[in-house]
Amino acid sequence: MDVREKPIGIFDSGIGGLTVAKEIMELLPKENLVYFGDTARVPYGSKSKETITRFAYQGVDFLMKQDVKMIVIACNTVSATCLEELRQKLPVPVVGVIVPGARAAAKATRKGVIGIIGTERTVSSMAYEKAVRELNGSAKIISKACPLFVPLVEEGWLDNEVAYFTARTYLEPLKKEGIDTLVLGCTHYPLLKPTIKKVMGEEVVLVDSALETAKEVAGILREKSLARESGKPATYRFFVSDNPEKFVKVGERFLQRPIDPIDVVDPEI
Amino acid sequence: MDVREKPIGIFDSGIGGLTVAKEIMELLPKENLVYFGDTARVPYGSKSKETITRFAYQGVDFLMKQDVKMIVIACNTVSATCLEELRQKLPVPVVGVIVPGARAAAKATRKGVIGIIGTERTVSSMAYEKAVRELNGSAKIISKACPLFVPLVEEGWLDNEVAYFTARTYLEPLKKEGIDTLVLGCTHYPLLKPTIKKVMGEEVVLVDSALETAKEVAGILREKSLARESGKPATYRFFVSDNPEKFVKVGERFLQRPIDPIDVVDPEI
Numbered sequence: 001m002d003v004r005e006k007p008i009g010i011f012d013s014g015i016g017g018l019t020v021a022k023e024i025m026e027l028l029p030k031e032n033l034v035y036f037g038d039t040a041r042v043p044y045g046s047k048s049k050e051t052i053t054r055f056a057y058q059g060v061d062f063l064m065k066q067d068v069k070m071i072v073i074a075c076n077t078v079s080a081t082c083l084e085e086l087r088q089k090l091p092v093p094v095v096g097v098i099v100p101g102a103r104a105a106a107k108a109t110r111k112g113v114i115g116i117i118g119t120e121r122t123v124s125s126m127a128y129e130k131a132v133r134e135l136n137g138s139a140k141i142i143s144k145a146c147p148l149f150v151p152l153v154e155e156g157w158l159d160n161e162v163a164y165f166t167a168r169t170y171l172e173p174l175k176k177e178g179i180d181t182l183v184l185g186c187t188h189y190p191l192l193k194p195t196i197k198k199v200m201g202e203e204v205v206l207v208d209s210a211l212e213t214a215k216e217v218a219g220i221l222r223e224k225s226l227a228r229e230s231g232k233p234a235t236y237r238f239f240v241s242d243n244p245e246k247f248v249k250v251g252e253r254f255l256q257r258p259i260d261p262i263d264v265v266d267p268e269i
Numbered sequence: 270m271d272v273r274e275k276p277i278g279i280f281d282s283g284i285g286g287l288t289v290a291k292e293i294m295e296l297l298p299k300e301n302l303v304y305f306g307d308t309a310r311v312p313y314g315s316k317s318k319e320t321i322t323r324f325a326y327q328g329v330d331f332l333m334k335q336d337v338k339m340i341v342i343a344c345n346t347v348s349a350t351c352l353e354e355l356r357q358k359l360p361v362p363v364v365g366v367i368v369p370g371a372r373a374a375a376k377a378t379r380k381g382v383i384g385i386i387g388t389e390r391t392v393s394s395m396a397y398e399k400a401v402r403e404l405n406g407s408a409k410i411i412s413k414a415c416p417l418f419v420p421l422v423e424e425g426w427l428d429n430e431v432a433y434f435t436a437r438t439y440l441e442p443l444k445k446e447g448i449d450t451l452v453l454g455c456t457h458y459p460l461l462k463p464t465i466k467k468v469m470g471e472e473v474v475l476v477d478s479a480l481e482t483a484k485e486v487a488g489i490l491r492e493k494s495l496a497r498e499s500g501k502p503a504t505y506r507f508f509v510s511d512n513p514e515k516f517v518k519v520g521e522r523f524l525q526r527p528i529d530p531i532d533v534v535d536p537e538i
Contacts, residue, residue, distance in 0.1 A: 039316075040310070040316060040320045041309070041310050046423075046512065046515065047308075047309060047511050047512060048511050048512050050511075051309045051510075051511045051512075147420065147423070147424055148417075148420055148421065148424055148426070148431070150420075151416065151417055151419075151420040152417065154315075154416070155416055155417055157417070157438075160434075160438065161434040161438075162417070162431055162434045162435050162438060165429075165430040165431045165434060166431050169426075169429065169430075169431060241320075242316050242317050242319075242320045243315065243316060243317045243320075246315065268537055
């Protein structure tokens with residue numbers, strides 16, 4: 001089989017990675033995709049490094065069995081926790097979401113004062129700080145974990161009073177520090193953009209890693225001559241470890257197209 | 270070994286079951302306890318029946334290996350999903366939290382209009398409705414899933430603006446229906462009592478299953494001659510599948526005493 005025909009594997013703890021899948025579909029419409037979301041064990045964000053690493057190995061093992069040509073870790077928590085370990089273990093290129101997001105933030109900031117929001121694990125890993133500092137050693141970085149944002153998005157409460165007061169409680173301290181750029185360091189957060197903008201004001205740039213990650217994927221495919229060139233339509237397959245009905249219902253809001261076919265698999269086996 | 274010396278095993282998806290452990294410690298101070306919280310895979314509330322049942326089997330298997338004389342399923346979601354399956358499988362008495370809570374609600378209501386709140390899984394199982402109807406066939410029951418309450422409690426936001434607006438959004442429809450009794454059908458919810466009271470008013474009775482479950486445990490120990498009588502102090506052991514630091518930090522707020530010793534185990538093995 002022509003290696004270029006093989007799909008790109010996308011791994012996420014749940015549905016958030018569909019924001020990344022969407023950008024890849026738009027930027028690289030010829031590519032076949034296989035998505036795996038570990039919905040039986042979501043959320044990963046407040047779990048330990050050891051547990052996240054174990055779950056991530058099981059998830060990418062499943063994708064490797066689907067004979068993928070590349071793996072995208074479309075989850076900030078996993079990217080921040082064990083990307084290097086995964087890269088060393090796997091025989092295909094592995095792309096995370098942290099470095100692309102950090103690059104976009106370093107480019108966007110005017111005053112060099114950058115805010116970073118994400119899950120507890122992503123924030124405590126300092127992964128974004130390290131990646132931004134490599135590009136801009138003098139940037140002032142203020143980071144903040146926002147653990148309620150993921151359940152808010154999962155509940156579909158994107159712009160009601162609860163969403164507003166949650167955003168205000170988390171983000172006021174960053175606003176006071178005078179950030180001009182805010183990295184949405186979790187793939188769920190782009191759905192809260194209008195509410196986050198209401199709190200932060202129009203002048204703060206919101207950086208969403210999804211598009212940057214799709215560009216990184218395009219660059220690697222080009223560089224390694226892995227880009228698919230067939231004229232046949234691309235195929236998309238979706239796998240979850242639990243509750244496909246909820247994944248389809250919430251996920252179609254992310255993806256803005258039907259999620260079909262979808263299958264349930266157990267990554268522990 | 271004298272069977273009465275054996276500990277009672279308490280199983281929960283995470284830390285919420287500590288509200289039940291606390292009531293057992295107070296009502297039955299001589300009993301030894303072993304607690305297992307599946308913090309690597311919490312929350313269970315929006316997962317499927319099959320996944321919850323599989324996780325619950327693994328959790329109670331671990332407790333059985335600790336040589337317990339009885340098992341308390343201190344989790345509404347698990348009690349609502351697979352209590353009968355667990356009971357048929359296990360050689361020791363198994364107590365859930367639904368029937369004790371339903372009994373207290375049936376006793377408390379004056380007008381026969383009862384509200385029930387819990388996770389998505391607990392509410393869709395109709396387990397509380399069935400249990401209340403067996404006691405009061407004419408009761409009017411209105412139930413509502415409140416998926417944001419668990420993450421709010423885990424975040425420690427018990428009485429701020431976000432907690433208030435979340436409670437108001439979920440509970441206003443129940444208030445309009447004229448309920449006089451509200452079952453807190455999730456072990457996390459008692460921590461939100463002051464905020465729930467603020468929305469519902471002082472005249473609505475809030476039923477918390479924890480104390481009722483402890484009474485049920487006492488009754489079974491007496492009936493089966495399993496109650497511990499030794500004068501030696503009781504011992505408490507805690508096990509989690511992940512992140513013991515967070516369990517101790519949040520859990521001591523539930524339990525109002527130190528959580529020690531605590532160990533990490535993997536229930537998948």
